[in-house]
Amino acid sequence: xxxxxxxxLEVSVEKGTTLLEAADFYGIEIPxxxxxxxxxxxxxxxxxxxxxxxxxxxxLVSSCTYQAREGLNVRTHSERVIKARKxxxxxxxxxxxxxxxxxxxxxxYHVTKVRFSPKHEDCIxxxxxxxxxxxxxxxxxxxxxxxxGRRLVSTPFAKKSEDCRLCGACIYxxxxxxxxxxxxxxxxxxxxACLNLEPPCLEKFEDVMxxxxxxxxxxxxxxxxxxx
Amino acid sequence: MxxxxxxxxxYRSYMKVDLTKIDQIINQIIDKYKxxxxxxxxxxxxxxNDEYRYLPEEALYRVSQKMEVSMSHLxxxxxxxxxxxxxxxxxxxxxxxxxxxxHVRGASRILEKVTRDLQVKPGKTSENGKFSLETVNCVGACxxxxxxxxxxxxxxxxxxxxxxxxxxxxxxxxxxxx
Numbered sequence: 001x002x003x004x005x006x007x008x009l010e011v012s013v014e015k016g017t018t019l020l021e022a023a024d025f026y027g028i029e030i031p032x033x034x035x036x037x038x039x040x041x042x043x044x045x046x047x048x049x050x051x052x053x054x055x056x057x058x059x060l061v062s063s064c065t066y067q068a069r070e071g072l073n074v075r076t077h078s079e080r081v082i083k084a085r086k087x088x089x090x091x092x093x094x095x096x097x098x099x100x101x102x103x104x105x106x107x108x109y110h111v112t113k114v115r116f117s118p119k120h121e122d123c124i125x126x127x128x129x130x131x132x133x134x135x136x137x138x139x140x141x142x143x144x145x146x147x148x149g150r151r152l153v154s155t156p157f158a159k160k161s162e163d164c165r166l167c168g169a170c171i172y173x174x175x176x177x178x179x180x181x182x183x184x185x186x187x188x189x190x191x192x193a194c195l196n197l198e199p200p201c202l203e204k205f206e207d208v209m210x211x212x213x214x215x216x217x218x219x220x221x222x223x224x225x226x227x228x
Numbered sequence: 229m230x231x232x233x234x235x236x237x238x239y240r241s242y243m244k245v246d247l248t249k250i251d252q253i254i255n256q257i258i259d260k261y262k263x264x265x266x267x268x269x270x271x272x273x274x275x276x277n278d279e280y281r282y283l284p285e286e287a288l289y290r291v292s293q294k295m296e297v298s299m300s301h302l303x304x305x306x307x308x309x310x311x312x313x314x315x316x317x318x319x320x321x322x323x324x325x326x327x328x329x330x331h332v333r334g335a336s337r338i339l340e341k342v343t344r345d346l347q348v349k350p351g352k353t354s355e356n357g358k359f360s361l362e363t364v365n366c367v368g369a370c371x372x373x374x375x376x377x378x379x380x381x382x383x384x385x386x387x388x389x390x391x392x393x394x395x396x397x398x399x400x401x402x403x404x405x406x
Contacts (some may be wrong), residue, residue, distance in 0.1 A: 140298030156303035
């Protein structure tokens with residue numbers, strides 16, 4: 001077992017556990033775009049970054065690829081982390097404004113403006129579909145092609161692949177394929193339709209009780225603690 | 229496998245896609261690396277690329293069948309590395325350095341001259357299949373600038389006259405051999 005500090009809590013996890021898994025186990029939510037439990041960690045989206053080390057000498061690492069070590073001081077929601085994460089979300093919104101997953105993240109993390117020009121890409125190169133096809137479906141029909149700015153996901157020679165079984169797992173897992181809900185607002189880069197939703201705990205308690213999503217704890221406890 | 233800077237490989241005459249050659253290469257490689265856990269796909273592709281001066285689609289399929297590796301993995305390798313080409317390359321490869329030092333010393337004029345003389349655009353192969361022209365950003369020999377890498381040989385301190393000599397000489401060589 002490895003003992004370390006997670007947001008001030010003394011926690012212990014098994015050796016080889018990544019920080020993301022540890023945080024997930026202790027109920028701390030870290031946003032990700034390129035991580036899935038059934039697939040190998042990839043560290044592409046950088047949204048899962050956390051701050052490690054003592055304040056003043058800390059650094060940001062991607063928690064999905066960083067394994068927990070003895071005596072580590074991890075902060076998943078420090079000021080520096082939130083600032084970096086918000087900037088990343090802002091860039092993702094500019095890159096792919098049509099994605100529901102990204103728009104919901106923007107609302108959740110209170111990203112209210114986008115300072116970058118919209119690119120309207122179809123793909124954020126998270127690699128989920130490539131890993132899904134390879135590791136779970138065992139088909140290996142698609143892969144990354146080219147490099148740098150010309151990188152994209154494609155089948156060999158952009159032809160219909162013989163390895164593809166048309167299972168649709170790549171579309172199922174794609175965070176950019178799910179189109180955003182537009183609602184009554186006029187079309188904008190940033191949706192922010194869910195921004196005004198308050199945490200449900202505030203209706204019943206004076207303080208936000210948890211950071212879980214969806215929050216079920218306070219709904220269970222409604223008849224026990226009607227303090228307000 | 230080490231660096232592949234065998235200039236002779238570039239002088240081979242153009243070949244039709246012959247799959248028996250690929251089988252030979254694959255068999256050689258399998259013998260060479262049969263104890264390794266990681267199969268050196270890149271080495272195989274490099275050998276094929278040396279042989280044909282590009283990676284024919286049929287060759288990739290053959291490798292994927294023989295080595296039991298996915299086609300998508302090979303294609304991803306072939307498109308990632310600059311040393312691989314999926315379209316046939318010319319007999320001679322010319323790389324014109326466009327780095328800062330060479331640029332200051334007139335690399336753009338050199339490039340213009342080469343483009344005009346050989347009727348090739350940068351990144352393309354001439355119609356007769358003799359020359360492939362590429363621009364590169366720095367080859368690390370800035371003191372020699374302006375610089376052209378001709379079939380792996382560095383030709384430095386170029387002037388327009390020297391270029392003519394270099395290309396002219398090779399034209400003659402081509403006439404003799406063909």
